[in-house]
Structures are given as C-alpha cells and as structure tokens.
Amino acid sequence: MYRDHTPQRAVEVHHPTPIPPPVVHPAPVVPVQPGAVPAVASIVLPDGRVVTGYAIDAVRPEPVTSKPAVSRAAVNVALGGVGFLAVCGGLLLLTSFIAALTAFIGQLIILAAVIFGGWIAIQVLGPSGSKGGTTVNIRKATFKRNHFHG
Numbered sequence: 001m002y003r004d005h006t007p008q009r010a011v012e013v014h015h016p017t018p019i020p021p022p023v024v025h026p027a028p029v030v031p032v033q034p035g036a037v038p039a040v041a042s043i044v045l046p047d048g049r050v051v052t053g054y055a056i057d058a059v060r061p062e063p064v065t066s067k068p069a070v071s072r073a074a075v076n077v078a079l080g081g082v083g084f085l086a087v088c089g090g091l092l093l094l095t096s097f098i099a100a101l102t103a104f105i106g107q108l109i110i111l112a113a114v115i116f117g118g119w120i121a122i123q124v125l126g127p128s129g130s131k132g133g134t135t136v137n138i139r140k141a142t143f144k145r146n147h148f149h150g
Contacts, residue, residue, distance in 0.1 A: 042052045 040052060040054060042050055044050050
C-alpha cells in the first residue's frame with residue numbers, strides 16, 4: 001500500500017559454515033602391572049579336584065550416615081497430639097452411644113405405654129360378658145337402689 005515511501009534494503013543471505021567434527025585419537029592401551037600381586041588360593045574339593053583362583057575381597061557396604069537426633073520435645077508433642085485426637089474420638093463415640101441409648105430407652109417406654117394402654121382399653125371397652133369376673137346370684141342379692149331385699 002505504501003510501497004513508494006518504503007526504503008529498499010539490501011538483503012544479505014547467510015549460509016552456515018559446517019563445523020568439522022573433532023578428531024578422536026584412541027588412547028594407546030598400555031598394560032599396567034598391579035601394584036601387588038594378589039594371592040592365589042587353591043582349594044581341594046572332597047572328590048579330589050583342585051580349584052585355584054584369586055581371593056576376592058568381600059564387598060563392604062557404605063557406612064550408614066547417622067540420622068539426625070529427634071528432639072524429645074518434638075516426640076512428646078507428637079504423642080500428645082495423637083493422644084488428644086484419640087481422647088476426642090473416644091468422647092465423640094461415647095456421646096453418640098449415650099444419645100443412641102437414650103433414644104432406645106425412650107422407644108421402649110413408648111412401646112410399653114402403647115401396649116399397656118391397649119391392654120387397659122381392651123379391659124374397659126371390651127365386651128363385659130366375656131370377662132371371667134365374679135358371678136352374682138340375683139336371688140340372694142340386695143339392691144339398695146330399688147329397696148329390694150331378698
């Protein structure tokens with residue numbers, strides 16, 4: 001759009017020059033004698049064969065680095081925290097148990113009241129002829145209301 005006002009620049013093209021790989025010279029292999037000749041051990045097996053070889057030193061494990069000492073106060077705080085959580089959990093369970101036991105006893109009282117109330121209702125409202133109560137001999141009875149004397 002504004003080609004007339006844009007100055008022209010010369011474009012330079014750069015081509016990378018490859019870097020030659022380094023020349024690797026293999027190191028000459030020089031046989032080296034050990035400082036001390038290891039001892040050769042021979043063992044005679046029970047069947048008479050002889051086994052000869054070099055003794056190998058046992059591999060020693062690296063020394064264990066000493067662990068930093070744990071502060072006695074830190075241990076006490078940690079154990080106190082665990083104990084506190086255990087007590088809180090126990091109290092929560094105890095509270096839940098007491099609430100459940102109270103609800104259970106309340107349900108038993110309501111059940112007893114319903115059963116006892118039903119028994120009383122049957123006694124009061126039930127048919128009077130089916131009661132196994134006292135039989136009254138009318139001929140010998142005295143009725144004060146009608147002034148009947150027998």
